[in-house]
Amino acid sequence: ASSSSTNNSAAKTKIKAPPMVYISGEEMTHYATQLLLQHWIEPHFDTTSWEKYDLSCKSRDDTNDQVLADAVSAGKRIGAIFKEPTITPSAIQVQEMGLKKAWGSPNGAMRRGWNGITISRDTIHIEGVELGYKNRVLFERHAVGGEYGAGWKDVGEGTLLTTYIPSDGSAPFVVDKRDLTDKHNVCVVYHNPYDNIRDLAHIFFTRCLEHKVTPYIVTKKTVFKWQEGFWTTMKKVFDETYKDDFLKAGLLDRSGGELMHLISDAATMQLVRWTDGGFGMAAHNYDGDMLTDEIAQIHRSPGFITSNLVGRSDDGKTLIKEFEASHGTVTDLWNDHLAGKETSLNPLGLVEALLGAMMHAADLKLASKPNDKAVQDMHAYTDNFATTLRQALHNTFRYGQGTRDMCGPTGFTTEDFIAKVAWRLNR
Ligand code: NAD
Incomplete structure (x- = not known):
């Protein structure tokens, strides 16, 4: 019986989650994330050491954006960050919400404050459920420079x-x-700062090896000659450190035994053709923005893509990682919810982000206290919990009880889906 077992799990001792920064946003994704925290996470973890920052428009307005500066500096100090989607207010929203000004996207402050290297975006897969790509697609988008800083x-x-x-x-x-x-x-x-391209290369090739996919470097260097340095640095790091491992793993068979360069317009076409997946791409900031949106569409829904900003502490010693869903606040479903209509939000990208941040917080804690038995136990528990929650989520999708972006009109509502997964998790 679900209710008695839920009670049992609620009664057991909760694991103290290590410190992490929790950035909240607004609208539908805020509502759904609060709901899944309550039903999936809080029965198992004591989250009192999470530092919370509210980046809703109202809170940014009330604090004259001090809250953004505080969130960035907390992220720098702690190193593990989860972020709900936030609204970057348009001129109309400034009026509607009575804001002092059109507060800009918080992304720039975060990418600068955390010495952003890359935004990693990967496809999420559920065994036995057909999505756009059969196997994993990894993406590394250079987190700084280019048109955004023009x-x-x-x-x-x-x-x-x-x-x-x-x-x-x-x-x-x-x-x-x-x-x-x-x-x-x-x-x-504008300019492209290239000091961290070696870092980006190491992150990209390590991830491609770990997930057994073929790496490609995407630029428009044939015409945009200034992009040559991106490719040559990537190729140098690859040949020096990774080529042998990739050859041994048989991962360069499809690219002629070498690291392959793809021109960005050709990459847009290959993304449509290579639906077997099993590849990774690394690109400049703007190309990465466009290509990852294309991947999200081919892979069925933005709910099936992860998004993870990787930066470095000022002393260079620690990787700062911020995890978020790749989509926005899902305004249309929020309006339906406010109007009393049923909604069906796919929370997979949100929960992968939450688990990613919790796992990174656990990794950082373990790195600082490698011989502490309680920390080792917490780390193992978090890892195990992530696997169990994923299993519960994936089974729910597999049994045709997924959200409507996946299952069509018979799919579950936002609330029913969260309750169903909680039932499986706490059984
Ligand atoms: P959106 O990603 O919120 O929604 C686009 C479309 O995809 C909508 O039809 C929505 O219903 C659907 N969709 C997205 N994620 C879904 C999910 N998990 N499950 C089911 N359906 C899903 O983008 P938008 O409507 O262009 O933007 C809404 C707001 O989000 C804007 O105010 C924008 O500023 C903000 N935004 C924030 C971020 C961020 O914080 N990272 C990113 C993009 C947009």
Whole structure:
């Protein structure tokens, strides 16, 4: 009987979860995450050491965005972060919510504050359930630079000069000079910081080996000549450190025994053709943004993709990891919920993020106290719990009791799905 066994599990001693940063957002994903915390996580873990930061628009507005600065500095200190989706308010939302201003996306502050290296995005798979890709697809998106950090102006006719002034005091020089002859031009200046590309390469190739997939490096370097350095650094790290292991594992058979480069427009086509999966791609920031959205569509739903920002502490010693779902706050379902209608939110991406953050918090704790028996037990328990929860979730999907993005109109509602998984978990 589910109720008595739920009571049993609630009565047992909870494991004290190690510190982690919990960033809450709003709308449907906030509602659903609170519900699954209550039914799936809190019966098993004492979460009082989690530091909570509310990044809803109202909280950012009330604190003049101090809450974002606090969340970033807590993330730096603790190293393991879970984030619910948040709203980046549009001009209309500024008016509707009565905000002081249109607070920007928190992503930039986080990527800078945590020395972001990569945003890792992987397909989630459920054995026995057919999604878009048969086997895993891994993605590494460079977390900084490119168009996102661009400076730009709308200008008229004239000359545009981009001058580089070296910080070592050597002579400045002109990077680019161009005459603007149109009456209306937009000029854009950006750069790609490449110091952390070696780090990105190590993260990418290690993950590809672990999951036994073939790595590809994606750029548009044939035309965008400045992107050559991304490829050459990746290739150097690969040949120096990883090539032999990949050859031994037979993972370069499909790419001619070498690390292969793909031009980004060709990559968009291969993503549609290679539905067997079993590959990984690493790309610049903007290409990564586009290509991972394409993967999410092919793989059925953004609910089946993970998203994980990897950065490094200022002293370089610790990996900071922030885990989130790849989708937004799911406004349309929130409006249905507010109107009293049934909803069906797929929480897989959210819960994978939560488990990822909890596991990283456990890893960090174990690294700081490797010989402490209680910490070892906590680590093993968390690992085991993640496997059990995944099993309960996947079985629920396998038995056709999944959410409607997967099972169609007969699928479970948000609340019923969470209750069903809780029943399996606590049996
Ligand atoms: P969205 O990802 O919330 O939704 C897009 C579509 O996909 C909707 O039809 C939605 O119902 C569906 N969908 C997404 N995830 C789903 C899931 N898990 N289960 C079932 N259906 C799902 O994107 P949007 O509607 O463009 O944006 C809504 C809000 O989210 C905006 O305010 C935006 O600023 C914010 N946003 C936040 C993040 C983030 O915090 N990382 C990312 C994107 C958008």
